[in-house]
Amino acid sequence: xxxxxxxxxxxxxxxxxxxxxxxxxxxxxxxxxxxxxxxxxxxxxxxxxxxxxxxxxxxxxxxxxxxxxxxxxxxxxxxxxxxxxxxxxxxxxxxxxxxxxxxxxxxxxxxxxxxxxxxxxxxxxxxxxxxxxxxxxxxxxxxxxxxxxxxxxxxxxxxxxxxxxxxxxxxxxxxxxxxxxxxxxxxxxxxxxxxxxxxxxxxxxxxxxxxxxxxxxxxxxxxxxxxxxxxxxxxxxxxxxxxxxxxxxxxxxxxxxxxxxxxxxxxxxxxxxxxxxxxxxxxxxxxxxxxxxxxxxxxxxxxxxxxxxxxxxxxxxxxxxxxxxxxxxxxxxxxxxxxxxxxxxxxxxxxxxxxxxxxxxxxxxxxxxxxxxxxxxxxxxxxxxxxxxxxxxxxxxxxxxxxxxxx
Amino acid sequence: xxxxxxxxxxxxxxxxxxxxxxxxxxxxxxxxxxxxxxxxxxxxxxxxxxxxxxxxxxxxxxxxxxxxxxxxxxxxxxxxxxxxxxxxxxxxxxxxxxxxxxxxxxxxxxxxxxxxxxxxxxxxxxxxxxxxxxxxxxxxxxxxxxxxxxxxxxxxxxxxxxxxxxxxxxxxxxxxxxxxxxxxxxxxxxxxxxxxxxxxxxxxxxxxxxxxxxxxxxxxxxxxxxxxxxxxxxxxxxxxxxxxxxxxxxxxxxxxxxxxxxxxxxxxxxxxxxxxxxxxxxxxxxxxxxxxxxxxxxxxxxxxxxxxxxxxxxxxxxxxxxxxxxxxxxxxxxxxxxxxxxxxxxxxxxxxxxxxxxxxxxxxxxxxxxxxxxxxxxxxxxxxxxxxxxxxxxxxxxxxxxxxxxxxxxxxxxxxxxxxxxxxxxxxxxxxxxxxxxxxxxxxxxxxxxxxxxxxxxxxxxxxxxxxxxxxxxxxxxxxxxxxxxxxxxxxxxxxxxxxxxxxxxxxxxxxxxxxxxxxxxxxxxxxxxxxxxxxxxxxxxxxxxxxxxxxxxxxxxxxxxxxxxxxxxxxxxxxx
Numbered sequence: 001x002x003x004x005x006x007x008x009x010x011x012x013x014x015x016x017x018x019x020x021x022x023x024x025x026x027x028x029x030x031x032x033x034x035x036x037x038x039x040x041x042x043x044x045x046x047x048x049x050x051x052x053x054x055x056x057x058x059x060x061x062x063x064x065x066x067x068x069x070x071x072x073x074x075x076x077x078x079x080x081x082x083x084x085x086x087x088x089x090x091x092x093x094x095x096x097x098x099x100x101x102x103x104x105x106x107x108x109x110x111x112x113x114x115x116x117x118x119x120x121x122x123x124x125x126x127x128x129x130x131x132x133x134x135x136x137x138x139x140x141x142x143x144x145x146x147x148x149x150x151x152x153x154x155x156x157x158x159x160x161x162x163x164x165x166x167x168x169x170x171x172x173x174x175x176x177x178x179x180x181x182x183x184x185x186x187x188x189x190x191x192x193x194x195x196x197x198x199x200x201x202x203x204x205x206x207x208x209x210x211x212x213x214x215x216x217x218x219x220x221x222x223x224x225x226x227x228x229x230x231x232x233x234x235x236x237x238x239x240x241x242x243x244x245x246x247x248x249x250x251x252x253x254x255x256x257x258x259x260x261x262x263x264x265x266x267x268x269x270x271x272x273x274x275x276x277x278x279x280x281x282x283x284x285x286x287x288x289x290x291x292x293x294x295x296x297x298x299x300x301x302x303x304x305x306x307x308x309x310x311x312x313x314x315x316x317x318x319x320x321x322x323x324x325x326x327x328x329x330x331x332x333x334x335x336x337x338x339x340x341x342x343x344x345x346x347x348x349x350x351x352x353x354x355x356x357x358x359x360x361x362x363x364x365x366x367x368x369x370x371x372x373x374x375x376x377x378x379x380x381x382x383x384x385x386x387x388x389x390x391x392x393x394x395x396x397x398x399x400x401x402x403x404x405x406x407x
Numbered sequence: 408x409x410x411x412x413x414x415x416x417x418x419x420x421x422x423x424x425x426x427x428x429x430x431x432x433x434x435x436x437x438x439x440x441x442x443x444x445x446x447x448x449x450x451x452x453x454x455x456x457x458x459x460x461x462x463x464x465x466x467x468x469x470x471x472x473x474x475x476x477x478x479x480x481x482x483x484x485x486x487x488x489x490x491x492x493x494x495x496x497x498x499x500x501x502x503x504x505x506x507x508x509x510x511x512x513x514x515x516x517x518x519x520x521x522x523x524x525x526x527x528x529x530x531x532x533x534x535x536x537x538x539x540x541x542x543x544x545x546x547x548x549x550x551x552x553x554x555x556x557x558x559x560x561x562x563x564x565x566x567x568x569x570x571x572x573x574x575x576x577x578x579x580x581x582x583x584x585x586x587x588x589x590x591x592x593x594x595x596x597x598x599x600x601x602x603x604x605x606x607x608x609x610x611x612x613x614x615x616x617x618x619x620x621x622x623x624x625x626x627x628x629x630x631x632x633x634x635x636x637x638x639x640x641x642x643x644x645x646x647x648x649x650x651x652x653x654x655x656x657x658x659x660x661x662x663x664x665x666x667x668x669x670x671x672x673x674x675x676x677x678x679x680x681x682x683x684x685x686x687x688x689x690x691x692x693x694x695x696x697x698x699x700x701x702x703x704x705x706x707x708x709x710x711x712x713x714x715x716x717x718x719x720x721x722x723x724x725x726x727x728x729x730x731x732x733x734x735x736x737x738x739x740x741x742x743x744x745x746x747x748x749x750x751x752x753x754x755x756x757x758x759x760x761x762x763x764x765x766x767x768x769x770x771x772x773x774x775x776x777x778x779x780x781x782x783x784x785x786x787x788x789x790x791x792x793x794x795x796x797x798x799x800x801x802x803x804x805x806x807x808x809x810x811x812x813x814x815x816x817x818x819x820x821x822x823x824x825x826x827x828x829x830x831x832x833x834x835x836x837x838x839x840x841x842x843x844x845x846x847x848x849x850x851x852x853x854x855x856x857x858x859x860x861x862x863x864x865x866x867x868x869x870x871x872x873x874x875x876x877x878x879x880x881x882x883x884x885x886x887x888x889x890x891x892x893x894x895x896x897x898x899x900x901x902x903x904x905x906x907x908x909x910x911x912x913x914x915x916x917x918x919x920x921x922x923x924x925x926x927x928x929x930x931x932x933x934x935x936x937x938x939x940x941x942x943x944x945x946x947x948x949x950x951x952x953x954x955x956x957x958x959x960x961x962x963x964x965x966x967x968x969x970x971x972x973x974x975x976x977x978x979x980x981x982x983x984x
Contacts, residue, residue, distance in 0.1 A: 115862050118855035121731065122828045125853070128734070128782040129954050130824035131450065385866060 163232060170228050173251075177221045180214070180258065187265055188214045191272070194279045210261045217254045220247055429489050431556040434529040437791050439757070439765055443474050447765055447789040454785070464517035465534055466799030471785075473530075473793035490527070490552050497616045498548040505540040519545060526770060527552075531794040533771045533784045539721075542772050546718055547612040550596050553716060554672055554687055557588075557595060564588050564753075587755045590713025590763070591744045594669070596688040597714045599696070599736070601724035604660030606668065606690045607637040609720070613670070613688075614677055629679040633668075637661060651928070654909045657724075664728055667695035683710050684748075693725055693732035700739050709744030711736075713758060715767055722773040722780050726925055727906045730779060737787045741767065764789045775927055778957045803964030807931035814947045814981040816971060821952045831922065831950060832859055839919060839948060845870075845896035846916035850933055852902040852924050860921065861899060871897035874912075876904040883908075890914055905929065912936050920949045927961040 191207050198204045224247050231239040242248075265272065356362045446452070457469045507515050519541045525532045526549045536542060564586040571582050600606055614627060627633075639661025650658070669686030671678040683689065689696070689711070699705040717740065719725070725733055741764040751759075757766055769788050773780055781796060788794045819834040821827050849871075851857040857875055864871050872886035872895045883904070890898040891914040898912065902924050915936050924930055937945045951959060959968040971979060 111862050111865070115858050118858035119828075122853060122855035122859075123825065124734075125730070125779070125855070126825050126827050128786075129778050129827065131786055132454070132778065132782045133824045133954070 167228065170225070173221060174225060177218070177225065180221075181218060183262075183265070184214045184218060187269075187272070190276050194275045197279050198275075206264070210264060213254070213257045213261050217251075217258050220250050220254060223247055224251060430528050431489075431553065434792065435755075435766065437474065437766075439474065439762055439791060443791070444762060444765060447473065447791060450785050462521055462795075462797075464514070464519070464521035465536070465795075465797040468798060469796045471788070471794040471796070473791040490548075491555055493619070494548050494552050494555075494616055497619050498544055500619075501544040501548075501612060501615060502541060505538075505544075507538075515541060525795055526768075528792060529768050529790070530792045531769045531784070531788040531790045533773075533780060533794075533796045535773055535776050535797050535799050537774055543609060543720070544612055544616075546770055547609060548616050550598075550688065550716065550718075551613065551616050551672075553596070557715075558672075560588050583752060587753055589749070589753050589755065590715075590758050591747055591749055591754060592684065592710055592713050594683060594686050594689050594710055595713060595715040596718075597696075597711060597716070597740075598688065598690045598718045598720065599693055599725070599733070600690065600720040601664060601692060601728065602661065603637045603663045603666050603692075604639055605720060606666060606692075607633075607639075607661065609690060610637075610668075610670065610679070617672065617677055627677045627679060628681075633679045637666075637668075648910065650909050651932070653928070657907075664692050665694045665698070667691040667699065683707070693728065693736060697732040697735055700735065708739045708742065711740055712742055712744040713763065714740060717767065717769045719769075719771045722771055723775055723777070723926070726777060726779065727903050733783065737783065740764075740787070765791045768792070775925075775961050776957050777925055777961075778954065781957070800965045801927075801960050803960075803967060804927045804931050804962055805964070805967075807928070808934050808983070810935065810937055810945050812934060812945050812947060812983045814949060816979040816981065817948065817950050818977055818979070819950065819952055821954065824954055827952060827954055828856060828859075831952070832856070832863075834950060835860070835921060836863065839950070843897065843919070844917060845893065846890075846914055847897050847919060848912060848915045848917070848933065848936070849897055849899045849919045849921060850902065850905075850924065850929075851899065851921040853922065854901050854903060856921060857899065857901045864897070864899070869897065870895050871899055873899045874904050874908075875899075875901040876907065878904075887912060902926070902929065905933075917945070918947045920947065923949060923951055923955050923958040923962060925958060925961075930962045 188211055191211060195204060195207050195211070198207075224242075224245075227242045227245065227247070231242055356365055453471045457471050459467060459469055462468045502519065515538050518536055518538060522532065522534055522536070522542050523545050526545055534542065567582065568586050598606075598609060600609060610633070639659075641659070643655055643658060668679065668690050669681040669683045670688040670690065671681040671686050672688075678686075696711075699707045699710075719733070743761065757763060764787075768790055769784070771780060771784055776798060784794070784796060817834065817838065819830055821830055849860070851860060854875065854877075857873075861873060872889050874883050874886055878886075886895075886898065887910070889895045890912075893914070898915070900912070906926065906929075912933075913936070918933050918937075920930070920933075924933075934945065934947055953972060956968060956972055959971060963971065
């Protein structure tokens with residue numbers, strides 16, 4: 001056996017295919033260790049109304065949610081809260097805006113004062129309307145009609161203007177489609193040559209992900225535009241079936257991925273240009289390429305998916321380099337511990353919030369705890385809004401309001 | 408020799424003026440006795456005697472005549488107004504620059520013609536129009552023309568008095584009486600607009616009408632300060648929310664709403680930031696002017712005691728700011744000043760007699776009509792040249808609704824219009840509140856009604872949150888989040904908060920309109936906020952009385968509003984198919 005190793009010829013580049021070098025035990029273990037394509041992610045193919053070529057990249061859909069659901073934006077300079085001194089006493093204050101029900105006694109007085117002031121001002125506005133009350137009286141005397149059912153046609157006539165108004169999203173989608181198709185032709189398509197010639201590594205997986213995302217987005221958008229075109233050719237302004245089509249849902253998911261890909265392309269445009277030049281001129285010179293393109297920033301969110309994707313295409317390469325982006329990933333190689341594990345952060349998180357250390361805050365917390373216990377034992381005093389003032393409709397002796405109990 | 412040269416163009420001008428209408432002289436030379444004054448002040452009788460006409464351009468209008476009958480507009484040429492030729496030329500250039508949709512070109516041309524005619528004839532006008540650039544150019548040209556005639560009159564009379572005083576015996580009584588030409592104070596034009604960007608646009612239009620397009624000729628004092636303080640960004644701020652077009656227009660430019668600036672014109676010089684005592688034109692926001700009337704910044708109500716012309720631009724935005732400021736300004740207009748610093752012999756007799764309100768023109772422009780606009784117009788318009796209130800036919804905004812809908816219209820009876828808010832509140836508490844379900848959005852257009860409803864809900868210990876214009880940003884966001892996650896049942900929203908924020912409220916299953924919103928688009932926008940997942944028909948509940956007729960016409964259209972109002976049923980249902 002050892003003499004055979006010395007006699008290995010230079011043209012043999014793949015160890016797996018040469019049965020002479022591997023005995024039966026190694027063959028068995030290699031077959032057992034082999035991971036089939038698609039075995040990791042088995043998906044159910046649910047039935048869709050119309051089949052679209054599914055070219056979605058297999059990537060995790062997890063995305064970090066922003067803190068608040070309603071934090072729309074911070075740019076809002078318009079304010080109407082400019083008043084003289086008098087209004088500051090009532091409006092704009094924080095009292096009575098607390099979100100629990102009921103009124104405290106100290107707030108009750110302020111709320112009453114504000115209500116009286118508001119009533120006075122509303123009366124002034126009503127007086128303005130009262131000054132022109134004659135305008136409203138004249139028309140009432142003329143018309144005396146009984147029950148009349150009025151049907152108003154709100155369905156718009158189909159023409160280009162109404163179609164454009166009713167489908168503003170499609171106009172926007174069409175513009176985005178054209179813009180991204182231009183980017184695809186200029187930037188993403190030349191990457192195909194790079195993908196073919198570069199050895200399998202993390203960078204290659206990233207480029208494949210970008211190309212797949214763009215292709216999938218463009219095809220789904222083209223399909224949606226086709227559905228809308230059919231709708232318009234049938235002279236319909238609205239079509240609920242198109243609105244609930246699953247392609248709309250797919251595009252929402254793809255929108256996020258496209259944004260990530262655009263960020264990647266934007267931040268690494270110089271390096272991608274270098275890659276294209278390298279693929280055209282010198283496909284053999286790897287050392288020079290690594291020195292130029294070594295600091296490409298891969299998208300962190302998709303790194304895990306790329307690692308999983310690489311497991312199915314394991315090959316060894318003679319060109320071993322130190323840089324992590326260009327090192328083929330072995331199945332046996334261990335991944336680093338995450339920051340959370342390395343810094344032992346979970347234990348700190350489980351410990352909970354810091355408790356008070358000064359006597360002032362300690363005592364305050366004690367008082368709050370005691371108040372909770374007392375309130376659970378003794379409820380708040382409820383006030384009677386409208387006191388019972390007798391039967392407003394009079395007393396009738398023949399009326400029986402009590403409830404009979406059925407034995 | 409120089410005197411003779413001056414006389415020749417004067418005689419030529421006199422000849423020209425005889426051939427044309429002289430609206431300026433007609434406006435001031437009207438003799439008004441007590442009977443005429445009482446007639447102009449009687450709003451109710453004028454309302455009854457108002458004539459309705461279908462005017463080309465501004466639609467159906469109510470015409471309130473002054474001391475004489477108002478002639479309906481004919482297709483006249485611009486030269487018949489007797490205006491300065493330079494002003495006309497520059498006005499044409501300004502109007503042609505505005506980009507107009509081809510389909511609406513005829514309509515807009517007729518509209519501008521009507522506005523120009525009523526403006527040039529010194530008639531009061533309330534116009535409902537979206538052609539902002541057009542009507543602004545027209546009233547700016549009218550302002551310049553009025554000031555030119557006014558200044559020429561004052562200078563001529565001043566010279567006449569100087570000549571007469573050098574003669575033997577001084578000026579006689581008749582000459583002194585005929586030379587009365589000014590008011591108590593110098594400002595004669597008041598322009599009220601909502602934001603600084605509006606003032607920026609108006610003042611630039613005034614400059615171009617005065618000087619034309621040639622930058623070299625024009626001389627503007629304090630131009631750098633004006634550009635620094637009043638110009639704003641021309642691009643929209645980046646935002647994640649998708650705002651409608653009118654809200655984007657609101658966000659654009661310098662939208663400060665507390666400003667006041669005085670303008671003076673002398674010969675060919677336009678002076679900005681002039682002291683108000685020496686200014687001819689005041690361009691203010693209602694808040695900015697109110698602060699110097701009897702507010703924190705001073706007590707200078709006498710500055711607006713001699714206003715000949717008042718222009719209120721974009722009244723619909725001022726309704727969302729603070730209507731009380733506008734009412735306060737109009738109550739101070741035409742009042743007797745507390746101090747007089749002027750030569751009393753030059754003051755017109757009509758100012759001394761307290762008739763100045765009959766010799767003042769009031770122009771009001773808005774995008775949609777409202778009962779408060781009509782009320783302010785009728786209460787303050789006593790011009791002897793008459794008043795025109797435009798009420799164009801409305802098509803409504805119901806076609807914007809995109810979901811299947813059932814609308815409940817609750818009509819409550821009102822005998823005394825002063826008790827409208829009390830009756831509305833009582834109807835809401837007795838009839839609407841017992842049937843409220845969780846995830847209900849309650850829209851209250853007026854903040855004062857909101858205070859009342861909020862206090863009632865708090866006393867009843869209901870589960871609700873609020874979005875109103877005085878709440879902080881964090882509180883509003885938290886309220887929306889609690890409503891969305893169903894920790895609170897009702898969301899109470901004021902119209903002014905929605906006007907300035909335009910947020911999409913998620914989680915709404917039903918809408919209750921305490922009163923119909925003033926803005927026509929808000930009704931359909933609130934309804935379109937419903938959760939699309941609901942398979943049931945969306946329910947919108949609406950309270951209205953007969954004094955909400957104008958709002959109903961804006962939202963439902965003129966024909967449908969008439970049908971709804973004439974129906975005797977207390978509760979009507981409108982179901983979409």
